[in-house]
Amino acid sequence: VPADAVRLDAARRGDRTAFASIYEELYPKVYRFAYFHSHSAADAEDAAAEAFLRALEHIRGFRGTAEQFPGWIMRIARNVIIDRARSTRRTAQMVADPVGPDPATDADDRVVLRQALGRLREEQRSVLVLRFMVGLSAREVGAAMAKTEGAVEQLQHRGLASLARELGETREGTTR
C-alpha cells in the first residue's frame, strides 16, 4: 500500500511529517506522469509541485482509502496538467513540438515515445503513461481518471493501437 492508512490519517489531521512521507514516495510517480505531458523537465517539476500543493490543501477532504490515494493524487496532477495546458494554450503546440524534451536527460527512444504520445488524445496518453510509465494498476488509473476499470482497459487498448500507428509514422520520418 503506497500510503498506509495510519500515515494517511495522520496527514489528514494536518501532520506534516506524514504528508512529507507520502510526498517522498509518490513525488517521482507524479513527476513522471507530468513529464510525459510537459515540454520540459522544468515544466514537469512545476506541475508536480503544484499537484502536491493542491493535495496538501485538500487532503482533509479526501474520503477514500490509502489504496485509493495514489489515484486521487494522480487525478489532481491530471487536473493541474489540463489547467496549465488550457491557461498557456500549449496543447496544440505540444503535439506539434518536434523537440520538447531535455536532451541532457532523455534517451532517444524516450524522445520518440514522448513525441508520439503527444499526438494521442489526452485520455489515451494519460492512461498509457499512468499504466506503463508510472506503474499504476487499472483500478488506480480508473480512480485517477474517474473511469471504470473496463473503460481504462478500452482506452489502453485503443491508446496502444494509436501509439503503434504514430510510431510507424515516426519511424518513417526519423533515423532511429
Add this chain to the structure above:
Amino acid sequence: MNDDVERTLVARLEAAGRGVDPASGAWARARARVFAAQPQRSHARWFAVVAATLALMIVFSAAAYASPPDGPLFALQRGLDRTLLALPLPSEVHARAQVGVGERRIVQAAQVSSRSSADVVSDLLDEGSAYYRGARTTAGTLRADVRAQILRDLAHSERSAADALRESIPSATQKNQQLLEQHEGELNDGAYDDEQRSENEGEHEGNN
C-alpha cells in the same frame, strides 16, 4: 495490432518510464515549495470565511433591529423575529419572546403613526396583537405558577403598549388615530383579562 507488437510497445513504454526520475535538485526545490505553504491553508481560509460571515450577520442584525418599520432593513428584522420564534425554545422562553416581539411591533406602530399609511400601521398593530395571542396560547401549556407569571408579564406589556399608542394619538394622522384608539382599548381590555386570569391561577395554585 498483434500481441507481439503490443508487448514490445508496452516494454518500451515501461523502459522509458523507468528512465524518468526527478533530478535531486528538482526534488528538493519541489519539496521546499510544497512545504513552505502555510500550514492549514484551507482551514485558515474556512475560519476567515466563517468569521467574516458572522461579523456581517451581527452588523446586519444590529442594523435591522435599529430599523424603523418604514426602513430598508425592517423586513430582515421581521425575518429574524420569525426565525427566533421558530427555534425549539422552552415554552416559557418562547412565550416571553412572543410578548417582547408583540410589544415592539405595537410601539413601532405608534412611532410611525404620524407618517405611515393606515395599512402599514394596521399591519403592525395586527402583528403585535397576534404575537400577544400566541404568548397567551403558549402560556396555556405551562405549569400554573409559571402561567400566572407569564400572564402578569403579558398584562404589563399590554398596558405599556397601550400607553405608547395613547401618547401617539395626538400626532397621528386622522385615519391612524382611529386605529390607535381602537387598539388601545383592545389592549387595555386584554390586559385586564390577563390580570384576572393571572390572579385566578395564583389563587388556584395557593389552594393547592
